[in-house]
Amino acid sequence: MIKKILIANRGEIALRIIRALRELGIASVVVYSEADRETLPVMLADEAICIGAAPAKESYLRMDRILSAAIASGADAIHPGFGFLSENSRFSSLCSKCGLIFIGPSAEVIAKLGDKAAARECMKQAGVPIIPGSDGAVMDVREGLAKAEAIGYPVMIKASAGGGGKGMRIAYGPEDFAANYESAAAEAEKAFGNGELYLEKYLSSARHIEVQILGDTFGQVIHLGERDCSVQRRHQKLIEEAPAFGISEEMREAMGSCAVRAAKAAGYTGAGTVEFLLAPDGQYYFMEMNTRIQVEHGITELVTGVDLIQEQIRIADGRPLSKRQEEIRIAGHAFECRINAEDVKNGFRPVPGVIEELHLPGGNGVRIDTALYPGCRISPYYDSMLAKIMTWGETREAARMRMLGALDELVIEGVPTTAEALGALMTTEEFIRGGVDTGYVDRSENSL
Numbered sequence: 219m220i221k222k223i224l225i226a227n228r229g230e231i232a233l234r235i236i237r238a239l240r241e242l243g244i245a246s247v248v249v250y251s252e253a254d255r256e257t258l259p260v261m262l263a264d265e266a267i268c269i270g271a272a273p274a275k276e277s278y279l280r281m282d283r284i285l286s287a288a289i290a291s292g293a294d295a296i297h298p299g300f301g302f303l304s305e306n307s308r309f310s311s312l313c314s315k316c317g318l319i320f321i322g323p324s325a326e327v328i329a330k331l332g333d334k335a336a337a338r339e340c341m342k343q344a345g346v347p348i349i350p351g352s353d354g355a356v357m358d359v360r361e362g363l364a365k366a367e368a369i370g371y372p373v374m375i376k377a378s379a380g381g382g383g384k385g386m387r388i389a390y391g392p393e394d395f396a397a398n399y400e401s402a403a404a405e406a407e408k409a410f411g412n413g414e415l416y417l418e419k420y421l422s423s424a425r426h427i428e429v430q431i432l433g434d435t436f437g438q439v440i441h442l443g444e445r446d447c448s449v450q451r452r453h454q455k456l457i458e459e460a461p462a463f464g465i466s467e468e469m470r471e472a473m474g475s476c477a478v479r480a481a482k483a484a485g486y487t488g489a490g491t492v493e494f495l496l497a498p499d500g501q502y503y504f505m506e507m508n509t510r511i512q513v514e515h516g517i518t519e520l521v522t523g524v525d526l527i528q529e530q531i532r533i534a535d536g537r538p539l540s541k542r543q544e545e546i547r548i549a550g551h552a553f554e555c556r557i558n559a560e561d562v563k564n565g566f567r568p569v570p571g572v573i574e575e576l577h578l579p580g581g582n583g584v585r586i587d588t589a590l591y592p593g594c595r596i597s598p599y600y601d602s603m604l605a606k607i608m609t610w611g612e613t614r615e616a617a618r619m620r621m622l623g624a625l626d627e628l629v630i631e632g633v634p635t636t637a638e639a640l641g642a643l644m645t646t647e648e649f650i651r652g653g654v655d656t657g658y659v660d661r662s663e664n665s666l
């Protein structure tokens with residue numbers, strides 16, 4: 219039985235995990251960098267261990283130090299949160315070798331789904347619809363050009379080791395294929411040490427819909443409905459909602475069981491997310507599967523009542539899922555706004571600083587996940603996300619109005635934030651109507 223868990227993360231997600239552990243009666247250990255000495259996770263965890271200097275490469279990405287801290291503190295398991303080592307198959311495997319439980323899928327499953335070209339093949343075999351494209355990776359520009367011709371332009375050039383938009387280019391015709399191919403390969407090589415690429419038909423005006431799944435070690439897999447994450451800027455999500463507007467119960471069931479089929483095909487255990495592109499014609503296609511808990515998991519919790527972090531721990535502890543598919547109900551509607559320390563007028567440039575004034579909204583149907591406190595320092599070393607504001611309402615409109623109220627009430631001084639821009643994005647006619655596609659932010663940007 220798991221009695222103590224080491225949290226290999228920082229900020230609001232570390233705090234989120236500490237709270238789940240407290241409810242489960244499991245002891246918490248956090249690791250932290252020198253820049254994070256004076257943060258809430260360090261103060262609120264049962265134990266805290268400094269693992270190095272501020273740069274992530276010297277702390278949150280140091281597998282050796284994190285594993286040593288876990289062994290020294292007597293932890294049974296490691297929760298990686300998101301980002302950092304959360305989708306690193308080598309880290310999952312090293313945990314096992316050290317006799318520690320990695321809270322996430324096995325190293326083999328992470329590796330298989332991390333190779334996006336291989337994941338596509340796996341899904342194709344399982345009968346999950348994939349976007350027409352190259353079968354597997356392409357070897358060079360020549361082969362790519364031939365494949366692109368067969369697929370039909372525009373084509374999307376994607377990195378096998380990518381995901382989340384890195385190493386991704388669109389080629390509109392044979393004349394701009396080679397240049398895009400080379401720059402995608404160079405970007406992928408630099409970011410992942412692997413320049414391998416594959417091709418897909420480019421689907422424009424699509425929506426980004428993702429399905430939350432949970433799989434236990436007894437082979438049971440359930441889905442918890444979908445989230446619409448179409449409101450993104452340069453592949454950074456700004457606003458998410460659950461459920462997706464305009465998706466019928468039949469469609470939800472079809473996408474949900476498709477996600478379950480995808481997870482079963484991969485031998486998935488733990489919490490995971492299957493990303494789909496939903497085309498304007500109503501067709502949906504598998505894009506990739508994320509093998510971690512996601513930033514936006516809270517809105518699924520708001521509409522299902524399931525604690526996804528607690529489920530992750532249950533699964534890692536070898537226990538069955540706490541609910542069967544028939545017991546999952548989607549109730550009401552939820553939004554999430556990611557509040558970042560960024561200068562919107564300056565291309566959303568991250569701005570570090572000190573929080574001089576702070577008022578967090580609250581009230582019925584408002585959830586805030588944050589590690590902010592008055593006087594805390596926002597370091598330039600990590601992600602610029604300060605807080606996630608989530609609101610729940612019986613209807614989409616009630617949840618939207620609640621969010622506008624919460625954004626209005628929010629006071630953060632000391633750094634610029636994205637709060638006002640998010641409010642503007644949620645107030646347009648197009649957004650109020652619902653079902654915006656992934657081009658929405660670009661179309662709106664000059665009015666932010």
Ligand code: MV4
Pocket residue numbers: 349374381382383418419420421422424426448450453493495505506656657
């Ligand atoms: C696509 C696509 C359209 N066609 N692939 C973005 C992140 C990664 N998960 C895959 N992504 C996309 N893949 C094909 N074949 C559209 C996206 C996409 C997107 C593209 C441009 C601008 C914003 C976007 C937001 C979400 C998804």
